[in-house]
Amino acid sequence: MSPFPSPRLAWRDLLRRGIACTCALALALGAVLQPATAQNTLPALGDSDSADFSVGAERKIGDEIMREIRVDPDYLDDPLLLEYVQSVWEPLVVAGRRLGNITADIDERFSWQTFLVRDASVNAFALPGGFVGVHLGLIAITATRDELASVLGHELSHVSQRHIARSISGNARRSLVGLAALIIGLIAASRSNSPDAINAVVAGTQAATLQSQLNFSREVERESDRIGFQIMVAAGYAPGGMASMFEKMDVSTRLNDYGGFPYLRTHPLTVERIGEARSRAGLNPAAARAGVLEHTVAQARARVLMDPRVDALRRWQGRDADMDGPGADKLLNAVESAQASSLLREWPRADAAFAQALTIARASPNSGARAERAVSLMQAQSLLDRGAPSRAAEAMRAHAGDGSRPVMLLSAQIALAENPAVTADSVVLKARAGELQTWVALHADDALAWGALGQIWARLGLPLRSLRAEAESRHALGDLLGAIDRLRAAQRFARGGGPVDFIDASVVDSRLRDIQAQRRQIELDRSTGR
C-alpha cells in the first residue's frame, strides 16, 4: 500500500468534473454495441440471442479485463476500504440469490467481487463476469451505507440481468478478446476528462444512430434501478438510500455543464428517475441518513486516499479545526485529518486526531464498535509507517487475530518490522506465515497476501518458497511474465546446489508449467480472437 501514488483529481475537481452517471460504462456499452437496426427494447431474458453469449464466455472476458485493470496504478487494493465495500456488497449478493435474480449458473461462474479505483469521480461500473469497480469518489460522497448499497445494488442488477451480454448478443460477432479491448478502452475513456475520448471510441466502432442506443441504455438503467432497489431492500438497507443518492447526483449534475458529452447530458438522471426511487421508498429520503459510523470512517478514508497531492492533503488535515464533540460529522473531520496528517508524516497532529476519532467512536452508544476498529487499524498503520511497530501492535491489540484480511496483513507487516534480520526461528514470523498460508489456500488470487508471505518466508530463510510466493503475487496481479520470471529464478536457485526442499522444488516446477500454459492459451485466444 503506497501512501503516495500517482497524482489524480483533487476533491474540488469533483464538482467541476461531475457526477452525472454511476454507470458510464454500461451506458457507453449500450451505445457502442447496439446495432443500428435494433428495436429500442431489451431482449427478454432467456432469449435465444443472449444464450449465444454464454456465462462462461462472459466470465472469460471479465477475467481478461481484470488482468489489465489489476496492473493499472489506480487499481487500489486497500484492505480496510475493500473489506468495508465488500461488507456492503455481500448482503446484496445474498439477497439477489434469494430473490432469484442471481441464478445458479451465474452464481457459480461469476466472480461477485468488488474492486476499488483511485479516482475522485463518482462512479461505479459493472464488468462482464461479475466484477464491480467502485471509484473512491463514490465512497467519498455517500453519507450512509444505504446510499452506497443503492449504487452497488444497481450495479449488481446490471450483472444479474446480464445487461452487458444482452447488449452484445444479437449484434456481436465480435471476438471476445476484441470485446475485452473495447471495454478497457471505454473504461479509460469514461475516466478521462475529455468528452472526445469516449466519442472516439464510439465513432471507432461504427455505431449507428445515437438516439436508439441511448433509448436502449435508458431501458437498461431503468431495469437496474427497479431490480437494484428490490435487492437493496431485501438485503435490509434503508429504502430511502436510493432516492437520497440520486438527489445528491442530481444536484451535482446541475452544477455542471456537460458541453459535448451527450451520454452524460442525456443520461436519465432526471426528476423522473428520482421520483420513481422516492415513490418506491415511500418515505422521506432523509430517513436514510441514519447510517452507522463505520461508513463515516470509510468515507473519510476514501476522501483522503483519492487524491494524494499535498495541497489536497493539507485541506483534509485542516479539518481538525472542527472535530470536538460527538457525532458523525466530527468523526468524519477527525478521521480525515488523522489520515491526511499520517500521509504528510506529521505524527503529533495525526495522533491527536486519531485520539479524538477513537473518543467519538467509543462514545457512540450503538454503532461505534466497527468504527473504533477501523480507526484503530488506521492508527496502527500510521504507527507502522513511522517505524513504531510495537506501538502499532498495541494500537490494534483488541482486534488481533480476528481472522479478517486487514488485520492479517497489518499483523504480517508489524511482524516483519519487528524482525528485521533473517532468522530461522522467529515464533511470531512463523505464526504469521501460517495464517497467510491458510488464507492463500482459500484466496489464491490475493496478491497482497502472497506478497507478505514472500517477505516472511525470505525473512525465515526460505528463499525458494519466497520466490514462489512472489511469483504467485505477480500472477494474481495478472503479470504472468513477472510470475514466470520469478519461478525461473527459483528453479535456478534450486539447481544451484544449496539445501532445497524437494516438495518446494516440485511445486515451483509444476507452477511454472501451469503458468506458461496459461500464457500460451491467452496468446492463442488473442491471436485467434476467441
Ligand SMILES: [Zn+2]
Ligand atoms: Zn447503470
